Amino acid sequence: MSLTTLGLELPTDPRWVNIAAMQIGDVLIDHAYCEQKAASSCISLIVHYPEKPKIVETLTPIVAEEWGHFQAVLKELRKRNIPLGRQRKDEYVGQLLKLVRNKGDYEEALLDRLLICALIEARSCERFKLLSESLEDPSLQKFYRELMISEAGHYRTFIELAEEYIPQDLVRNRWKELLYEEAEIIKTLKPRGDRIH
Numbered sequence: 001m002s003l004t005t006l007g008l009e010l011p012t013d014p015r016w017v018n019i020a021a022m023q024i025g026d027v028l029i030d031h032a033y034c035e036q037k038a039a040s041s042c043i044s045l046i047v048h049y050p051e052k053p054k055i056v057e058t059l060t061p062i063v064a065e066e067w068g069h070f071q072a073v074l075k076e077l078r079k080r081n082i083p084l085g086r087q088r089k090d091e092y093v094g095q096l097l098k099l100v101r102n103k104g105d106y107e108e109a110l111l112d113r114l115l116i117c118a119l120i121e122a123r124s125c126e127r128f129k130l131l132s133e134s135l136e137d138p139s140l141q142k143f144y145r146e147l148m149i150s151e152a153g154h155y156r157t158f159i160e161l162a163e164e165y166i167p168q169d170l171v172r173n174r175w176k177e178l179l180y181e182e183a184e185i186i187k188t189l190k191p192r193g194d195r196i197h
């Protein structure tokens with residue numbers, strides 16, 4: 001999975017995975033909440049757009065899949081006797097959500113919500129790949145490799161959903177803008193070894 005395939009403009013700072021490997025318990029806790037949020041943002045899209053059957057039909061099984069990921073992370077925590085603990089502030093996602101244009105046009109808001117989900121999937125996929133290649137524990141390597149493949153599929157699904165409802169040139173232009181913004185966010189946030197993002 002290369003950056004070009006994912007579309008991302010800025011690769012993760014190579015130091016991130018080394019510090020993450022040293023704090024894998026914290027990474028797993030943060031990761032558990034990422035999966036929970038992935039499931040709940042799909043539920044939220046289903047609740048907001050019930051008149052769009054493709055959204056409802058495509059995202060319903062993804063809710064189950066993301067919840068399965070959450071359960072899988074819980075299992076990894078349990079194996080290591082690490083309690084889940086409380087959710088930490090997610091600055092990366094918080095800043096991305098500020099980019100949603102939700103004051104005016106209904107279609108704009110839908111487009112932004114779908115593309116931001118795609119961005120989060122793409123960045124998670126990139127980081128899972130780094131974890132799968134760098135962690136020493138073979139079971140975690142396999143775990144992150146499988147998740148990387150799954151999130152890459154979700155990334156494509158969100159882009160396809162956007163193209164289903166919004167004209168392609170609008171999707172493409174907004175995607176370019178958001179890729180730029182995402183790279184800016186990544187640049188300003190210091191790489192944190194206790195977080196997925």
Ligand SMILES: [Fe+2]
Nearest residue numbers: 035038066069
């Ligand atoms: Fe997931």
Ligand SMILES: [Fe+2]
Nearest residue numbers: 038121151154
């Ligand atoms: Fe996902």
